[in-house]
Amino acid sequence: MKKILPILLLALPLLGQSDNAAKRFMRDYASDQKRIWLSPLHMNQKQFWTVAVPLVGGTVGLKTLDRRITDGLPNTQDQIDWSKRVSLIGSTYTLAGAVGGATVAGYASGNPRVTEMGRNGGLALASSLTVTYALKLVTWRERPDKPGSKGSFWSGGDSFPSGHAMTAFAVATAIARHPRCPKWLGYTLYGAATAVTLSRVSSNRHWASDAYFGAFSGILIGNSVANAARKR
Numbered sequence: 001m002k003k004i005l006p007i008l009l010l011a012l013p014l015l016g017q018s019d020n021a022a023k024r025f026m027r028d029y030a031s032d033q034k035r036i037w038l039s040p041l042h043m044n045q046k047q048f049w050t051v052a053v054p055l056v057g058g059t060v061g062l063k064t065l066d067r068r069i070t071d072g073l074p075n076t077q078d079q080i081d082w083s084k085r086v087s088l089i090g091s092t093y094t095l096a097g098a099v100g101g102a103t104v105a106g107y108a109s110g111n112p113r114v115t116e117m118g119r120n121g122g123l124a125l126a127s128s129l130t131v132t133y134a135l136k137l138v139t140w141r142e143r144p145d146k147p148g149s150k151g152s153f154w155s156g157g158d159s160f161p162s163g164h165a166m167t168a169f170a171v172a173t174a175i176a177r178h179p180r181c182p183k184w185l186g187y188t189l190y191g192a193a194t195a196v197t198l199s200r201v202s203s204n205r206h207w208a209s210d211a212y213f214g215a216f217s218g219i220l221i222g223n224s225v226a227n228a229a230r231k232r
Helices: 005-015 019-042 045-063 066-072 077-090 092-109 112-139 163-176 183-202 208-231
Strands: none
Touching: 019 112, 019 208, 045 066, 045 208, 066 208, 077 092, 077 163, 077 183, 092 112, 092 163, 112 163, 112 208, 163 183, 163 208, 183 208
């Protein structure tokens, strides 16, 4: 229930506006999930080389360097503490509050542009959370801050992928890709997502390959949501 709660929270602002809005949100969320999980089956040759190869190849390549990257950091207490503070920007509840607040603000002010951007961000957050926890349940990778951790998969951990990286980039991309999103807002969102992703490695909570896979996948999810929203 703890993992599902943030997704349900995203629909609450819509319930305050109309039951139909909440129903449409859940319908579009289901549609996004179907499209995201089936997308590898519909990949063409160009997408294989420009999406699948960089995603898988980059993740595998970084995995061989994970321990070296982690050990190469100063790993002081100040580094870890400040990194954890930066990570809070990309927490599920921070993101849910931001996109939910934007949606409500858009309704209240009669500004459909703001409502649409908030809604797109909410859909991207819901889908990226679902993908994150599904992959964590399958991979069970050890976190780097576990004593004696080797970053092994299927060892009872939940390190892969980085949920903060995936959700931050999914939300940033879905909003930035809106036709009427100001450039300054897009740059700000991507900058924040990058900071959050790097902080997950420097806080010793994730391996570099976890963060890379999460960020890359988040961009793909955000693009998918944004493209679908334009066709609705």
